[in-house]
Amino acid sequence: MKRILVGIQPTGGLHLGNYLGAVRYWVEDQAAGESFYCVVDLHALTVPRDPAELRRETLATSTLLLAAGLDPDTCALFLQSHVAEHSQLAWLLECTASIGELRRMTQFKDKAAKGGEEAARVGLFTYPTLMAADILLYQATHVPVGDDQRQHLELARDLAERFNARYGPVFTVPEATIPPAGRGARVMDLQDPAKKMSKSAESDQGVIGLFDPPEVIERKFRRAVTDTDSGADAVRFDPEHKPGVSNLLAILAATTGSDPAEVAADHHSYGELKSAVAEAVIGLLRPLQARYRELEADPAALAGVLAAGAGRARPIAAETLGRAMDAIGLVPALPGSNS
Ligand code: TRP
Numbered sequence: 481m482k483r484i485l486v487g488i489q490p491t492g493g494l495h496l497g498n499y500l501g502a503v504r505y506w507v508e509d510q511a512a513g514e515s516f517y518c519v520v521d522l523h524a525l526t527v528p529r530d531p532a533e534l535r536r537e538t539l540a541t542s543t544l545l546l547a548a549g550l551d552p553d554t555c556a557l558f559l560q561s562h563v564a565e566h567s568q569l570a571w572l573l574e575c576t577a578s579i580g581e582l583r584r585m586t587q588f589k590d591k592a593a594k595g596g597e598e599a600a601r602v603g604l605f606t607y608p609t610l611m612a613a614d615i616l617l618y619q620a621t622h623v624p625v626g627d628d629q630r631q632h633l634e635l636a637r638d639l640a641e642r643f644n645a646r647y648g649p650v651f652t653v654p655e656a657t658i659p660p661a662g663r664g665a666r667v668m669d670l671q672d673p674a675k676k677m678s679k680s681a682e683s684d685q686g687v688i689g690l691f692d693p694p695e696v697i698e699r700k701f702r703r704a705v706t707d708t709d710s711g712a713d714a715v716r717f718d719p720e721h722k723p724g725v726s727n728l729l730a731i732l733a734a735t736t737g738s739d740p741a742e743v744a745a746d747h748h749s750y751g752e753l754k755s756a757v758a759e760a761v762i763g764l765l766r767p768l769q770a771r772y773r774e775l776e777a778d779p780a781a782l783a784g785v786l787a788a789g790a791g792r793a794r795p796i797a798a799e800t801l802g803r804a805m806d807a808i809g810l811v812p813a814l815p816g817s818n819s
Contacts, residue, residue: 482513485620485654487520487560487611488545490538496688496761497667497677499548499768500734506624507549515555516618516793517545522560522567523611526604527591543782544690547772558789560614565797569613570606572804576639576646577609585631612636617797619652630656647807650800665734670704673723691769694762701758704728706750715753717741725750728757735760 486506494503506517521538538559550557560566582588585608592600603610615623615636625633633656640651667677671686681687686704688697705724707714717740719726729740732753736743747753775782806812 483620484515484622490541492537493679500665510555517557520560552785556789556792562790565801570610573609608632616651617800620654622657624657668727673727698758701754715747732757735764
């Protein structure tokens with residue numbers, strides 16, 4: 481049986497790139513195995529976060545996942561901090577990983593470089609061991625990750641293998657799943673199509689927020705960077721030479737479930753293409769936004785979903801943690817004596 485584990489950073493700034501590149505596939509694949517969706521609120525603490533904002537964004541991200549179509553009867557949606565075993569297993573994995581291999585993580589190097597390594601939080605350094613715990617606790621077989629997380633997943637595999645070799649077979653070694661070509665849309669910034677659409681972009685003019693109202697979406701597409709080509713075949717899919725136009729075609733194709741090169745044949749001017757993409761995206765986001773507002777109006781229901789998700793996750797996590805603690809040589813506590 482396939483076990484899928486997805487870790488999602490709590491963020492208020494989800495955009496079209498996140499939706500078309502990731503969220504949509506998580507939703508589509510939720511019934512492909514036993515699925516666990518973990519909003520990683522503990523990981524959010526590795527960089528400065530305002531407490532009220534963290535709480536708000538954790539709930540907003542959970543709500544968004546439900547609005548996008550995660551079904552709590554099909555999968556487990558829960559908060560990382562609600563299942564204490566994540567922190568507990570992370571310690572055992574910190575005692576499995578070496579300083580050298582954590583130091584090689586490019587995300588740590590990049591993020592620590594920003595404010596200086598001396599000032600970086602220790603949690604930023606050990607981040608990948610907590611991520612490995614998220615995965616290994618559930619004996620996940622499949623973990624969908626983007627390119628930026630491949631190295632962390634590779635580390636999780638190494639830690640699982642090392643732990644198993646040292647102490648006996650406790651963990652399943654997970655595989656990364658990457659959306660197959662044609663499925664995973666890589667959405668670029670509308671103002672700077674050489675860059676991936678990202679919430680950390682300098683300006684939000686090239687970023688379509690999932691909660692942007694229709695007129696804002698229209699305006700952002702109208703102002704999207706294209707090029708000055710005015711030939712009869714100006715609208716064509718050619719990411720290398722026509723990145724702006726190709727990005728619009730890729731977005732349109734992804735929203736309509738078709739192929740960017742084919743979509744190109746239906747459009748003859750940039751203006752017309754831009755209106756078509758804007759309309760398609762507005763149509764895609766409208767039901768998501770409406771469902772979000774409904775869910776947002778009932779915080780108690782969300783709390784119930786998260787409690788049920790943690791309830792489903794906890795016994796599996798506890799069983800794996802217990803086996804790992806036992807294998808590593810910790811003396812079992814008498815039943816009922818701890819927690
Ligand atoms: N590190 C991931 C990111 O930044 C989030 C994450 C945490 C994760 N734990 C995970 C992803 C477990 C997959 C599996 O996107």
